[in-house]
Amino acid sequence: MTAEDFVRDLDERNQAILRRLAPDATLKPEVSGDLNVRNLLKVALKNEIEATEIAARWLVTTDDVDVKMAFARQAGDEAKHYRMIADRLRDLGFHASSFDPLAKGYGPLFSYLDTLRTTVERVAAGQFTREAIAVVKNRQFIEFCDRAGDTVTATLYRDVIEPDERFHHQLGRSLLLRCATTPAAQDLARRAAARTLALAEELQAAALQTAGIHHAPGC
Ligand SMILES: [Fe+2]
Numbered sequence: 001m002t003a004e005d006f007v008r009d010l011d012e013r014n015q016a017i018l019r020r021l022a023p024d025a026t027l028k029p030e031v032s033g034d035l036n037v038r039n040l041l042k043v044a045l046k047n048e049i050e051a052t053e054i055a056a057r058w059l060v061t062t063d064d065v066d067v068k069m070a071f072a073r074q075a076g077d078e079a080k081h082y083r084m085i086a087d088r089l090r091d092l093g094f095h096a097s098s099f100d101p102l103a104k105g106y107g108p109l110f111s112y113l114d115t116l117r118t119t120v121e122r123v124a125a126g127q128f129t130r131e132a133i134a135v136v137k138n139r140q141f142i143e144f145c146d147r148a149g150d151t152v153t154a155t156l157y158r159d160v161i162e163p164d165e166r167f168h169h170q171l172g173r174s175l176l177l178r179c180a181t182t183p184a185a186q187d188l189a190r191r192a193a194a195r196t197l198a199l200a201e202e203l204q205a206a207a208l209q210t211a212g213i214h215h216a217p218g219c
Pocket residue numbers: 051074078131134164165168219
């Protein structure tokens with residue numbers, strides 16, 4: 001199929017699965033224990049630092065200037081998100097300077113993304129799919145913040161972070177249109193996207209089970 005048809009098909013497949021990540025129940029959360037904006041923002045720090053680093057690793061291992069600059073732009077945005085979230089945490093009484101989000105190591109999604117060697121897999125998984133997941137998760141997180149009465153954090157996500165993540169998804173779309181042009185490339189892209197979604201579902205199930213978290217922000 002053409003690259004245009006392929007990207008449309010992949011988007012539809014992704015959205016069908018993302019609807020499972022966004023069941024109505026997650027929009028009416030049972031808030032209990034330590035499930036608060038502060039603790040969810042600490043999860044966000046880890047997501048942002050991992051997103052920064054994977055984009056940075058990929059930017060130095062491609063020779064294609066457009067791809068390089070797309071990853072550079074993403075790395076910069078994710079680092080900016082990290083700083084903004086750290087600033088917000090400081091206002092909420094938590095000093096991120098004494099906190100290492102990677103103290104327990106990288107997560108399974110980062111480890112998987114780090115194995116990808118081709119541009120078509122990287123943009124399908126790390127940008128087109130992961131950033132589509134981020135948009136859904138951030139929408140849920142914004143609702144959570146609104147419900148918790150934290151309009152400052154909600155506004156940060158609504159006005160800055162969520163539009164940036166949407167842009168990263170669009171970067172992935174435009175690069176996929178350029179490189180998912182053969183059946184072999186499309187097959188690689190489809191597999192990488194499916195694995196990314198499966199990992200996101202597993203991670204969400206694990207977070208729900210261990211910490212009752214079902215709306216940690218994405219990146
Ligand atoms: Fe992002």
